[in-house]
Amino acid sequence: MSTLRPQPRIYPIRLYGDPVLRRKANTVTDVTAPLQVPGFEETSLRQVANTMLETMFEARGVGIAAPQIGLSVRLFVGVEYEDDEEENEGQEKPLKSRVLRDFVMVNPVLTVTNRKKDSSYTEGCLSIPNIYEEGVRRARAVRVDYQDLDGNLKSIEADDYLARVFQHEVDHLNGILFLDHLPTSVSNQYRKELSAMQRQARADLKELER
Ligand SMILES: [Zn+2]
Numbered sequence: 001m002s003t004l005r006p007q008p009r010i011y012p013i014r015l016y017g018d019p020v021l022r023r024k025a026n027t028v029t030d031v032t033a034p035l036q037v038p039g040f041e042e043t044s045l046r047q048v049a050n051t052m053l054e055t056m057f058e059a060r061g062v063g064i065a066a067p068q069i070g071l072s073v074r075l076f077v078g079v080e081y082e083d084d085e086e087e088n089e090g091q092e093k094p095l096k097s098r099v100l101r102d103f104v105m106v107n108p109v110l111t112v113t114n115r116k117k118d119s120s121y122t123e124g125c126l127s128i129p130n131i132y133e134e135g136v137r138r139a140r141a142v143r144v145d146y147q148d149l150d151g152n153l154k155s156i157e158a159d160d161y162l163a164r165v166f167q168h169e170v171d172h173l174n175g176i177l178f179l180d181h182l183p184t185s186v187s188n189q190y191r192k193e194l195s196a197m198q199r200q201a202r203a204d205l206k207e208l209e210r
Pocket of ligand 1: 124
């Protein structure tokens with residue numbers, strides 16, 4: 001039998017090949033109900049969200065969805081960074097000092113508000129490390145209706161890069177990964193890397209069950 005560990009500072013990130021990434025995540029029906037991230041003791045939704053933010057910062061990401069930490073619920077966090085205008089190399093401002101705002105979205109519902117597609121950004125994913133690709137077509141602008149950590153209904157409009165982040169994260173809640181939006185020839189190009197991730201994902205799952 002496995003023993004549950006106390007809450008970590010950051011969560012292990014589930015890798016490509018982990019079945020949880022392909023599951024449609026469940027609605028959060030009660031924001032006050034405790035949650036259990038697999039492998040760890042139960043805790044509050046707020047604590048999970050905060051640890052997800054820490055996990056995202058540590059991995060230098062712009063968003064992370066609950067399935068990426070093995071929790072199949074409709075929750076994601078994201079961040080908007082200020083552009084790094086520092087010109088002197090090696091003098092990069094710490095990531096956290098560049099945060100303009102962060103987002104915690106429970107039960108997000110995405111509505112496309114500008115159907116024009118954009119494919120000019122390079123996209124990546126914390127669950128598919130070191131693979132970055134252009135050409136993922138995303139709607140230019142979206143509205144996201146969601147609940148905050150207290151269960152209040154909120155709404156936010158986003159365009160360009162932030163709209164892309166929100167679309168990527170909501171995809172995660174539906175079991176969709178960014179590579180799914182690209183021709184299979186792209187995934188085939190990375191067959192070796194992706195197979196290695198699948199092996200690692202299986203090893204990680206075994207480790208979690210110990
Ligand atoms: Zn992702």
